[in-house]
Amino acid sequence: xxxxxxxxxxxxxxxxxxxxxxxxxxxxxxxxxxxxxxxxxxxxxxxxxxxxxxxxxxxxxxxxxxxxxxxxxxxxxxxxxxxxxxxxxxxxxxxxxxxxxxxxxxxxxxxxxxxxxxxxxxxxxxxxxxxxxxxxxxxxxxxxxxxxxxxxxxxxxxxxxxxxxxxxxxxxxxxxxxxxxxxxxxxxxxxxxxxxxxxxxxxxxxxxxxxxxxxxxxxxxxxxxxxxxxxxxxxxxxxxxxxxxxxxxxxxxxxxxxxxxxxxxxxxxxxxxxxxxxxxxxxxxxxxxxxxxxxxxx
Numbered sequence: 001x002x003x004x005x006x007x008x009x010x011x012x013x014x015x016x017x018x019x020x021x022x023x024x025x026x027x028x029x030x031x032x033x034x035x036x037x038x039x040x041x042x043x044x045x046x047x048x049x050x051x052x053x054x055x056x057x058x059x060x061x062x063x064x065x066x067x068x069x070x071x072x073x074x075x076x077x078x079x080x081x082x083x084x085x086x087x088x089x090x091x092x093x094x095x096x097x098x099x100x101x102x103x104x105x106x107x108x109x110x111x112x113x114x115x116x117x118x119x120x121x122x123x124x125x126x127x128x129x130x131x132x133x134x135x136x137x138x139x140x141x142x143x144x145x146x147x148x149x150x151x152x153x154x155x156x157x158x159x160x161x162x163x164x165x166x167x168x169x170x171x172x173x174x175x176x177x178x179x180x181x182x183x184x185x186x187x188x189x190x191x192x193x194x195x196x197x198x199x200x201x202x203x204x205x206x207x208x209x210x211x212x213x214x215x216x217x218x219x220x221x222x223x224x225x226x227x228x229x230x231x232x233x234x235x236x237x238x239x240x241x242x243x244x245x246x247x248x249x250x251x252x253x254x255x256x257x258x259x260x261x262x263x264x265x266x267x268x269x270x271x272x273x274x275x276x277x278x279x280x281x282x283x284x285x286x287x288x289x290x291x292x293x294x295x296x297x298x
Contacts, residue, residue, distance in 0.1 A: 010039035010101060019108045019126070026120045028234055034227040035126065041220040042101060048213045049094050055209070056090070058202040059083045066199065075160050079199070082153040086206070089146050096139050100132050107131075127231040130224050140217035147210040154203045161196025 010016055016039055023032040060083065066076050107128060114122040176183055 009043045010104070011036065011043055013039070013105060015105050015108045015112065019112055022112065022115055022120075023123060023126070026123055028123060028230075030230045031123075031126060031227060031234065034223055034230060035129075038104075038129070038220060038223045038227065041216050041223065042097070042104075045213055045216040045220070046094070046097055046101075048209050048216065049090060049097065052090050052206050052209045052213075053087070053094075055202045055206045056083055056087050058205075062199055062202060069195070071195075072160075075157070075199075078156060079153070082149065086146060086149065089142065089149075093139055093142055093146075096135065100135060100139075103132060104129060124231050124235055127228045130228050133221060133224050136217060136221055136224075140214060140221075143210055143213050143217065147207065147214065150203055150207045150210060154200055154207065157200045157203070158196060161199070 016035065020032040020035055023029070023035070059079070063076060063080055063083070066079070111122060111125045111128075114125060172184070
């Protein structure tokens, strides 16, 4: 099986940090935080999957010990087959996760280039990271299947061990009956650390790791959804701000309206005041107008 090469952590990647810096400069702190948390979840998932691979090495060591103790062949074959299938599935998921990382980094570099050419509006393209959501959902389903397989393997090992212990106890009591000795109630005896627990221990560790990976997938998908929502809210906010600026600019560019209205209001007020004054004194407005002088005949 081809091993997936170890890559630089997403949270330490230069391209991701450059994109986050651009978002912060554009007052898009929420989107910057979303991208960092998305990168952190990917790093955590990769770490957990590496831990699963490490535990598979321990299972191989257990198989060597089982063979040395000459454990039952069906049990050894079952454990060996389950370990081989799990390793193949785990490597496949790790390879897919590496492809997702590479895709996100490529998209980030493309957005950075676009921002330098077209301006900050191109930052809204980070919503395109949502395109990896479908493949993440598929990967999460595969991890859940791995989890179910591991739980089933644990059940089979424990059932086999319990059956062998019970059979051994029955045989021991059968010999006690033949020897006229009292039977032993093993349910009342303190249980010791059995070899079954030794065999099953690495499988339980793997089960815990896979549960953690499932949780990371769920939160990563939620973070992608939140990123898309934050981008849309920022786009709407920018559109509203642009509309307000246009209205303000329109009012500022037409001062003549106010200039015309103001003297009209002043003139109307003066005329009204003069009319009221004449009405109070019962003097017609025309009284103050001087009549032309008439020249009498000589």
